Amino acid sequence: xxxxxxxxxPFLTRFQSLIALFILCLGISLxxxxxxxxxxxxxxxxxxxxxxxxxxxxxxxxxxAGIDLSVGSVLALSGAITAGLLRNGxxxxxxxxxxxxxxxxxxxxxxLTGSALGWFNGWAITRFKLPPFVATLAMxxxxxxxxxxxxxxxxxxxxxxSFTFLGTGWFLGIPVPVWLSGLIVAMAVLVTxxxxxxxxxxxxxxxxxxxxxxxxxxxxxxxxxxxxxxxxAAIGGLLVTSRLDSAQPNAGTxxxxxxxxxxxxxxxxxxxxxxxxxxxxxxxxxxxxxxNGLVLLNVSPFWQQVVKGFVILxxxxxxxxxxxxx
Amino acid sequence: xxxxxxxxxxxxxxxxxxxYNSVYFKRLDEVKASAGPNAGxxxxxxxxxxxxxxxxxxPATAKATExxxxxxxxxxDKEKAFNTHSHALGIGNIRYFLVKGTGNVTAVGDNDITILxxxxxxxxxxxxxxxxxxxxxxxxxxxxxxxxxTMDLNNVSAELNTIIRNKVVPPLKANAKPGATINFVGAxxxxxxxxxxxxxxxxxxxxxxxx
Numbered sequence: 001x002x003x004x005x006x007x008x009x010p011f012l013t014r015f016q017s018l019i020a021l022f023i024l025c026l027g028i029s030l031x032x033x034x035x036x037x038x039x040x041x042x043x044x045x046x047x048x049x050x051x052x053x054x055x056x057x058x059x060x061x062x063x064x065a066g067i068d069l070s071v072g073s074v075l076a077l078s079g080a081i082t083a084g085l086l087r088n089g090x091x092x093x094x095x096x097x098x099x100x101x102x103x104x105x106x107x108x109x110x111x112l113t114g115s116a117l118g119w120f121n122g123w124a125i126t127r128f129k130l131p132p133f134v135a136t137l138a139m140x141x142x143x144x145x146x147x148x149x150x151x152x153x154x155x156x157x158x159x160x161x162s163f164t165f166l167g168t169g170w171f172l173g174i175p176v177p178v179w180l181s182g183l184i185v186a187m188a189v190l191v192t193x194x195x196x197x198x199x200x201x202x203x204x205x206x207x208x209x210x211x212x213x214x215x216x217x218x219x220x221x222x223x224x225x226x227x228x229x230x231x232x233a234a235i236g237g238l239l240v241t242s243r244l245d246s247a248q249p250n251a252g253t254x255x256x257x258x259x260x261x262x263x264x265x266x267x268x269x270x271x272x273x274x275x276x277x278x279x280x281x282x283x284x285x286x287x288x289x290x291x292n293g294l295v296l297l298n299v300s301p302f303w304q305q306v307v308k309g310f311v312i313l314x315x316x317x318x319x320x321x322x323x324x325x326x
Numbered sequence: 327x328x329x330x331x332x333x334x335x336x337x338x339x340x341x342x343x344x345x346y347n348s349v350y351f352k353r354l355d356e357v358k359a360s361a362g363p364n365a366g367x368x369x370x371x372x373x374x375x376x377x378x379x380x381x382x383x384x385p386a387t388a389k390a391t392e393x394x395x396x397x398x399x400x401x402x403d404k405e406k407a408f409n410t411h412s413h414a415l416g417i418g419n420i421r422y423f424l425v426k427g428t429g430n431v432t433a434v435g436d437n438d439i440t441i442l443x444x445x446x447x448x449x450x451x452x453x454x455x456x457x458x459x460x461x462x463x464x465x466x467x468x469x470x471x472x473x474x475x476t477m478d479l480n481n482v483s484a485e486l487n488t489i490i491r492n493k494v495v496p497p498l499k500a501n502a503k504p505g506a507t508i509n510f511v512g513a514x515x516x517x518x519x520x521x522x523x524x525x526x527x528x529x530x531x532x533x534x535x536x537x
Contacts, residue, residue, distance in 0.1 A: 091354050098357040105348025154475040298519075 118230015
């Protein structure tokens, strides 16, 4: 069979993330004998679990042609709320009352906090027609400030073995964070591919005016999407806090960039309407493998940022070219 | 029963079950009493450091590694030297050792005292720049889980260094003259990835000037 540009281009476009991942793995494994080991395999998967959680929500947002810059701060606040309630509860001296939180209660409070902040993002964007970039940038600052207020600038530590199991434990030979992020991905794939909400998300990203004319309640869908993104960032916050056994006030700083990078590298268009959750997972794995490989190769952290920046730039260029060709 | 009523009743029951398993209420004075008298009090790093110095660190100096032996092991088997003798609270290449030795003073500078060891190697005892976490971490007796936050942990280091500046360094500077023999126990910091054995500086913990 004679290969021409028209025969292999669709193949390359479809599997560009997987091809990039394969080349990356091959290169690193040739340069480091520690890369292709079982321990490092689980290590990479455990490390990317947080980014997978956040990026899944970010994908839904980006599919509607939006962006959420607040996920890192939302992650920090949610983790801090969970840790604070678990450790200190809520004392009410005037009523001589102490409201204690069980593990379930504290975790639910953290997730609810993240969802509420996400809902607020959606509300600000739809109610005041603010650009998502601006609304979520404001939330980035608000949530970080609230985190500092809640923690008084200090880490909250000593959260107990039951809680740290979430971030460090194993279940059936697989790390718990991997189970959790896998479950979230499976649900998100189901939602985007098999539900009305998923179809509406793609429709809004493809053409908002066409979706509106078709009777889609744009504002409601967008608010739902930002609420889900906030909730998933909160789950990421629980994983980070649990893994460190500590809620750090500056946790999640610049996580939004890794998340957007995973989404873009995974082939989701920043213009919305095109992309997939599984593509984002591939993007998150590429970012994770890249981080891991650069560490194993003893590359300076400063150079790591430069390399990651160029990889993101390359992914956006490829995205733009693909869009143009289509 | 209408379908919607059943649905909302089940939802309400589910919410009630979740809420019941999420929060609990107690009298605040009971909680305070069970937490102990120091609950809510700020961490006293100076008292902690003082107790640690007297009750744990000074007794632990008896088990310090011979500096000469450590040096030769670092030159021949770095991995073994680090795995056997070093401690650190975090992960990374920076590790700390509790070392001891005997030698003759060859020079007394503004910032340190140089000692010639029996093996012919020289080592510097710091007398001016007493900073960092070497003293806190070298013995391996402090666990990070003992502290509520990293600020408290860092304050312990600062207080231990203050003890050294106030109690160890002044008599050392007063008595260490060139030619004097010194028994010392101290802490050192080494970078496993970038090992420079020629510039090791010991932060003194216990020093005895023999003559």
